[in-house]
Amino acid sequence: MTDHLHLWLRHEIRQTERRTPILPDDARRLVEKGFVVTVEESAQRACPVAAYADAGCRIAPAGSWVSAGPDEVIVGLKELPVLPDALVHRHVYFGHAYKGQEGARDLLRRFAAGGGTLLDIEYLVDESGRRLAAFGFWAGYVGAALAVLQYRGELGTPLRPRSKAELDAQLARGSGGPQPRVLVIGALGRCGQGARAALEVAGIAATGWDVAETRDLDKAALLDHDVLVNTVLTTRPVPPFVTHDDLDTAGRRLSLICDVTCDVTSTLNVLPIYSSVTSWPEPVLRLRGGDHPVDIIAIDNLPSLLPAEASLAFSAELTEQLLLLDGAAVWDRCESAFRSAMSAAGLGREINAGR
Numbered sequence: 001m002t003d004h005l006h007l008w009l010r011h012e013i014r015q016t017e018r019r020t021p022i023l024p025d026d027a028r029r030l031v032e033k034g035f036v037v038t039v040e041e042s043a044q045r046a047c048p049v050a051a052y053a054d055a056g057c058r059i060a061p062a063g064s065w066v067s068a069g070p071d072e073v074i075v076g077l078k079e080l081p082v083l084p085d086a087l088v089h090r091h092v093y094f095g096h097a098y099k100g101q102e103g104a105r106d107l108l109r110r111f112a113a114g115g116g117t118l119l120d121i122e123y124l125v126d127e128s129g130r131r132l133a134a135f136g137f138w139a140g141y142v143g144a145a146l147a148v149l150q151y152r153g154e155l156g157t158p159l160r161p162r163s164k165a166e167l168d169a170q171l172a173r174g175s176g177g178p179q180p181r182v183l184v185i186g187a188l189g190r191c192g193q194g195a196r197a198a199l200e201v202a203g204i205a206a207t208g209w210d211v212a213e214t215r216d217l218d219k220a221a222l223l224d225h226d227v228l229v230n231t232v233l234t235t236r237p238v239p240p241f242v243t244h245d246d247l248d249t250a251g252r253r254l255s256l257i258c259d260v261t262c263d264v265t266s267t268l269n270v271l272p273i274y275s276s277v278t279s280w281p282e283p284v285l286r287l288r289g290g291d292h293p294v295d296i297i298a299i300d301n302l303p304s305l306l307p308a309e310a311s312l313a314f315s316a317e318l319t320e321q322l323l324l325l326d327g328a329a330v331w332d333r334c335e336s337a338f339r340s341a342m343s344a345a346g347l348g349r350e351i352n353a354g355r
Helices: 024-032 049-054 104-114 136-152 164-173 190-201 211-215 219-223 307-322 329-344
Strands: 006-009 036-040 058-060 073-075 090-093 117-120 182-185 207-209 227-230 256-259 284-288 294-297
Touching: 024 036, 024 049, 024 307, 036 049, 049 058, 104 117, 104 329, 117 329, 136 164, 136 182, 136 190, 136 227, 136 256, 136 294, 136 307, 164 190, 182 190, 207 211
Parallel strands: 006 036, 006 073, 036 058, 073 090, 090 117, 182 207, 182 227, 227 256, 256 294
Antiparallel strands: 284 294
């Protein structure tokens, strides 16, 4: 590791983002290994900034990372503010910019302009392509839970963060009544496992489909479920799981979809039936009205509704990789994905190669 490698944990600008990628106990581990860790103040973060100070971290005002030295590594979770226009640092976060998403080229252009690097956590993978730090289980858990509560008419808005114990108690209260037929696609992955775990708490024995079942999708069987929970994140084009024509199929039973993946503006979207994500204040969007309505839940930071549990698992995984930040193959793969995306966007020659 480079002497005194400096990590800078930034405040999240999204008001509904309560998670943290590094918890105080893991920040302490980094400090003890020789890292300098600066943590920005944040009133909405799941843990108080004083706990980071006790762990040996430096404390800085929210948003001050823009003035940090060029060698600092900025760590976050969700989107950056629109300024500065030129990004000079290495940024570790979920950039959502490699699959043609809305705004992707603008973000990559900012990195090109400043010579910075996006180390997208989604592409922090081992040799087999398995993600090494992910919120998948909790995304699936919360997504399925919200779908159940919406189906029962118990969701309530606006959504608010809570503990798993509180959410489970609400799910279990209705476990003795009539249950919907629920289909989880991607059932064997981490996200799918989380969805099935929440459904078990709710007393629902879900149908689980994975690669074998989606290779030759049985649309009739899919539409014969009340609720669909999609947990599939694909990196290559596949036929859509549900189309507008499917929603107009006579005799359709399906009335509620929870798209945990939220790949809505990507060309790889497997549910091209809606055009924007939903939110904590308005979590449900109606896709079809009339006598056979169809609603969708598509919230792109679902784990933030269980911020403590989600942060605990993720921070431990990410910290293991941050300890290897300089010179490890896992980060080389992450940077290679960035370089490929820059090249595909026609920005490769603009990158400052001097780092």
